[in-house]
Amino acid sequence: MRICDNGGWTDTWFGGPGRVVNVAVIPGVEVSIRRTSGPDLVVLDVATFGARYPIVPGASRAARHPLLEAAIDALPPPGSIAVEISVRSAIPAGSGTGTSAAVAVALLGALAAARGEQCSRRHIAYAAHRLEVEGLRVESGIQDQLSATFGGINYLEIDPYPEATVEPLPAWDELGPRLTLVFLGMAHDSPAVHRQVIEDVGRHQSGALSQLRHAAVAARDAVIAQDLGAFGRAMIANTEAQKALHPKLVGVDATRVIAVAAGQRAVGWKVNGAGGDGGSVTILSATPPDKQVLEGLVAGLDTRYQVLPIQVATVGLQVRGELGTP
Amino acid sequence: MHDSVTVHMDAPPERIWDLVSDVTKIGRYSPETFEAEWLDGATGPAVGARFRGHVKRNGIGPIYWTTCTVTASVPGREFAFGVGSSDKPLNVWRYELQPAGEGTDVTESFDLSKTAMLRLYWALLGWARGRTNRNDMRTTLERIKAEVEG
Numbered sequence: 047m048r049i050c051d052n053g054g055w056t057d058t059w060f061g062g063p064g065r066v067v068n069v070a071v072i073p074g075v076e077v078s079i080r081r082t083s084g085p086d087l088v089v090l091d092v093a094t095f096g097a098r099y100p101i102v103p104g105a106s107r108a109a110r111h112p113l114l115e116a117a118i119d120a121l122p123p124p125g126s127i128a129v130e131i132s133v134r135s136a137i138p139a140g141s142g143t144g145t146s147a148a149v150a151v152a153l154l155g156a157l158a159a160a161r162g163e164q165c166s167r168r169h170i171a172y173a174a175h176r177l178e179v180e181g182l183r184v185e186s187g188i189q190d191q192l193s194a195t196f197g198g199i200n201y202l203e204i205d206p207y208p209e210a211t212v213e214p215l216p217a218w219d220e221l222g223p224r225l226t227l228v229f230l231g232m233a234h235d236s237p238a239v240h241r242q243v244i245e246d247v248g249r250h251q252s253g254a255l256s257q258l259r260h261a262a263v264a265a266r267d268a269v270i271a272q273d274l275g276a277f278g279r280a281m282i283a284n285t286e287a288q289k290a291l292h293p294k295l296v297g298v299d300a301t302r303v304i305a306v307a308a309g310q311r312a313v314g315w316k317v318n319g320a321g322g323d324g325g326s327v328t329i330l331s332a333t334p335p336d337k338q339v340l341e342g343l344v345a346g347l348d349t350r351y352q353v354l355p356i357q358v359a360t361v362g363l364q365v366r367g368e369l370g371t372p
Numbered sequence: 373m374h375d376s377v378t379v380h381m382d383a384p385p386e387r388i389w390d391l392v393s394d395v396t397k398i399g400r401y402s403p404e405t406f407e408a409e410w411l412d413g414a415t416g417p418a419v420g421a422r423f424r425g426h427v428k429r430n431g432i433g434p435i436y437w438t439t440c441t442v443t444a445s446v447p448g449r450e451f452a453f454g455v456g457s458s459d460k461p462l463n464v465w466r467y468e469l470q471p472a473g474e475g476t477d478v479t480e481s482f483d484l485s486k487t488a489m490l491r492l493y494w495a496l497l498g499w500a501r502g503r504t505n506r507n508d509m510r511t512t513l514e515r516i517k518a519e520v521e522g
Contacts, residue, residue, distance in 0.1 A: 120492040120495075163497055
């Protein structure tokens with residue numbers, strides 16, 4: 047998963063040239079594939095949704111989990127090897143933390159390994175991007191997939207979309223213990239607002255996109271300088287730029303949480319992902335004790351809000367094991 | 373979703389055809405398929421004859437059997453087979469032999485079925501599979517060349 051995606055929106059086909067800094071965090075997504083004795087060729091187990099069901103790769107069906115099923119259709123287990131595929135995510139879908147991209151990266155990474163395909167992490171990131179954009183016909187930037195595969199803190203330059211250079215930024219031990227991720231209780235779901243943003247950007251180059259790029263560059267410089275104050279200011283500037291892009295990208299719940307954070311003299315805050323109703327907010331506190339106080343206040347603010355425990359992920363996609371021989 | 377490799381061999385087409393159409397010899401040449409056997413009582417190449425190949429995918433695994441059906445069998449000219457179901461193969465592998473000078477130009481090719489599933493596969497990882505197939509076809513043909521010219 048990723049948070050603090052300064053410069054998000056500029057990593058899209060309509061928002062470039064792209065400049066993004068993001069921070070990969072754990073817990074992430076875990077996919078396991080194990081051989082079974084059948085009779086079903088593939089059993090998909092998505093415990094997060096209480097779903098476990100057989101699928102026949104490539105067969106026409108009403109998809110229950112379109113992203114997962116499209117990945118399995120595209121990279122089915124070879125031959126007639128029967129498998130059970132289990133997908134686990136500790137962070138809720140729709141949290142604005144790149145969950146779908148992380149799921150796609152993990153699942154494609156696992157499926158590719160199970161098929162003996164030799165792919166770099168970068169190739170898996172782009173395969174995951176194509177799965178969403180070409181397979182499912184959904185809008186997607188490229189930053190989430192790259193964050194999920196590379197891990198750590200990265201600065202991305204995307205130009206032309208979706209070609210990206212990935213600059214890993216130095217590890218920053220002080221950052222993680224000061225970050226709070228608040229899930230706002232419901233999946234972000236603002237397709238109308240997002241469509242409006244795309245239309246507006248298409249009509250005239252929005253100054254807000256420029257602000258977003260500047261916020262990304264400022265965040266990069268702050269990470270290199272290990273300057274918490276500057277990083278926090280870049281987060282806030284990015285949130286203001288999101289608002290400038292469309293006021294509804296910073297929703298009512300996010301505004302409430304940000305108000306509490308500001309009252310507690312937090313260093314920075316950022317509505318994760320594209321923004322809109324629901325989703326999540328990242329808050330940067332000045333000190334770990336400040337973070338603890340803040341988390342108590344946020345949890346008491348609304349029963350829907352959840353503080354999700356996170357740590358900065360030092361690694362991205364990891365693949366272990368093999369399917370073995372029959 | 374299609375590619376081919378051509379290698380010239382200093383040998384007559386008939387001799388080369390005997391090798392490529394004898395699927396039981398495939399393990400001597402292919403980097404991925406290390407053995408194969410005729411099915412349903414078939415003993416040699418003929419259109420409609422079925423065989424199964426034992427595949428070590430990408431040379432690293434997993435290992436699995438895959439069933440194939442011969443789709444073209446013209447001695448000295450062409451041998452082809454489809455992988456998967458006989459009526460809708462996922463992939464067709466083909467050897468075409470063309471006399472050239474004192475020897476033969478041998479072309480090996482693959483042609484993936486253009487189903488939605490395989491189109492998506494090709495969009496995601498086609499670059500990798502295409503490269504593997506090109507390398508493997510060249511390896512296969514070079515091994516055959518070494519045998520017929522040896």
